[in-house]
Amino acid sequence: xxxxxxxxxxxxxxxxxxxxxxxxxxxxxxxxxxxxxxxxxxxxxxxxxxxxxxxxxxxxxxxxxxxxxxxxxxxxxxxxxxxxxxxxxxxxxxxxxxxxxxxxxxxxxxxxxxxxxxxxxxxxxxxxxxxxxxxxxxxxxxxxxxxxxxxxxxxxxxxxxxxxxxxxxxxxxxxxxxxxx
Amino acid sequence: xxxxxxxxxxxxxxxxxxxxxxxxxxxxxxxxxxxxxxxxxxxxxxxxxxxxxxxxxxxxxxxxxxxxxxxxxxxxxxxxxxxxxxxxxxxxxxxxxxxxxxxxxxxxxxxxxxxxxxxxxxxxxxxxxxxxxxxxxxxxxxxxxxxxxxxxxxxxxxxxxxxxxxxxxxxxxxxxxxxxxxxxxxxxxxxxxxxxxxxxxxxxxxxxxxxxxxxxxxxxxxxxxxxx
Numbered sequence: 320x321x322x323x324x325x326x327x328x329x330x331x332x333x334x335x336x337x338x339x340x341x342x343x344x345x346x347x348x349x350x351x352x353x354x355x356x357x358x359x360x361x362x363x364x365x366x367x368x369x370x371x372x373x374x375x376x377x378x379x380x381x382x383x384x385x386x387x388x389x390x391x392x393x394x395x396x397x398x399x400x401x402x403x404x405x406x407x408x409x410x411x412x413x414x415x416x417x418x419x420x421x422x423x424x425x426x427x428x429x430x431x432x433x434x435x436x437x438x439x440x441x442x443x444x445x446x447x448x449x450x451x452x453x454x455x456x457x458x459x460x461x462x463x464x465x466x467x468x469x470x471x472x473x474x475x476x477x478x479x480x481x482x483x484x485x486x487x488x489x490x491x492x493x494x495x496x497x498x499x500x
Numbered sequence: 501x502x503x504x505x506x507x508x509x510x511x512x513x514x515x516x517x518x519x520x521x522x523x524x525x526x527x528x529x530x531x532x533x534x535x536x537x538x539x540x541x542x543x544x545x546x547x548x549x550x551x552x553x554x555x556x557x558x559x560x561x562x563x564x565x566x567x568x569x570x571x572x573x574x575x576x577x578x579x580x581x582x583x584x585x586x587x588x589x590x591x592x593x594x595x596x597x598x599x600x601x602x603x604x605x606x607x608x609x610x611x612x613x614x615x616x617x618x619x620x621x622x623x624x625x626x627x628x629x630x631x632x633x634x635x636x637x638x639x640x641x642x643x644x645x646x647x648x649x650x651x652x653x654x655x656x657x658x659x660x661x662x663x664x665x666x667x668x669x670x671x672x673x674x675x676x677x678x679x680x681x682x683x684x685x686x687x688x689x690x691x692x693x694x695x696x697x698x699x700x701x702x703x704x705x706x707x708x709x710x711x712x713x714x715x716x717x718x719x720x721x722x723x724x725x726x727x728x
Contacts (some may be wrong), residue, residue, distance in 0.1 A: 349560035392552045443553045461519040
């Protein structure tokens with residue numbers, strides 16, 4: 320199913336169209352479940368997270384149009400954030416990361432601007448590899464494993480502030496690498 | 501060192517928000533900002549697009565079939581049709597009620613989205629213990645409520661009385677339901693401005709209506725009006 324079709328389905332879901340919701344589930348649940356499973360490493364927890372994600376999709380579909388994201392980015396971001404919140408809930412002193420994207424203000428980014436971002440995204444893997452190895456691993460660890468600065472500092476055996484500075488520099492390099500032609 | 505006041509500071513903050521790296525207060529502030537500041541929201545959206553390819557290598561996995569059943573049950577199998585969602589009202593209506601709605605002229609709604617004085621509100625009043633079912637459509641342009649009784653009959657020597665209720669005020673009688681299945685009642689001017697907060701209710705009263713001007717019998721059905 321292409322981007323346009325998924326976008327149309329989300330638009331119909333925003334009008335409370337249950338048939339469209341069912342079709343959207345059929346088209347995207349395997350990918351979303353894969354993402355939940357990757358984050359949570361547990362089938363039943365991943366199934367719950369996927370279900371919660373689709374509940375959010377049903378309730379917030381009307382917000383999709385204004386946020387400017389590509390439809391799969393929006394759906395995957397919801398699944399990833401929902402999974403990470405669930406993962407962190409099992410850890411001490413957790414804090415929900417919530418789902419930026421559900422509450423995003425109507426973005427000033429035009430379609431071209433976001434198309435640029437999406438185009439850059441294709442360079443992500445190469446750029447992550449270009450980063451000093453452990454910085455790339457730290458970004459992946461934050462995104463896919465829900466690691467906080469404190470978790471990362473522990474994992475890489477560096478002080479918290481060092482970790483913060485380090486990862487921020489990594490993000491700046493990443494941005495530069497990705498925007499390179 | 502990084503200078504947070506530089507434009508790059510916001511971009512970094514957006515990236516950290518998307519990754520979920522911020523401390524609790526920072527996180528809350530950044531989330532609130534992403535909901536209100538379009539320029540910042542654009543940065544957040546940009547990072548969401550940039551990071552999502554980390555999931556490209558994740559293979560799709562089919563969830564069990566019963567996961568979908570559970571999801572649909574959780575979302576849609578919740579007893580009486582909730583009226584909090586606009587179009588939903590119509591989807592839950594029986595064919596007969598839809599035909600009545602068409603008869604009442606509401607089909608034009610689909611074409612022209614209502615606004616201001618033209619706004620249309622509707623609800624379905626369903627008896628909790630009796631088979632009473634009444635469809636109500638408030639047309640602010642006319643200032644009246646069209647009613648269609650789909651089901652329900654008064655007990656011998658009793659009447660169904662319709663009430664309009666706004667918060668912190670006594671119910672206002674809109675009259676008793678007539679024997680015809682469709683009728684129109686006028687909504688008092690003072691209540692028209694508060695259509696968005698209106699709840700309609702039907703009570704069981706002595707023939708001809710409550711003798712006191714307030715509901716005296718049991719309330720058979722009540723439902724808030726929802727803007728269409």
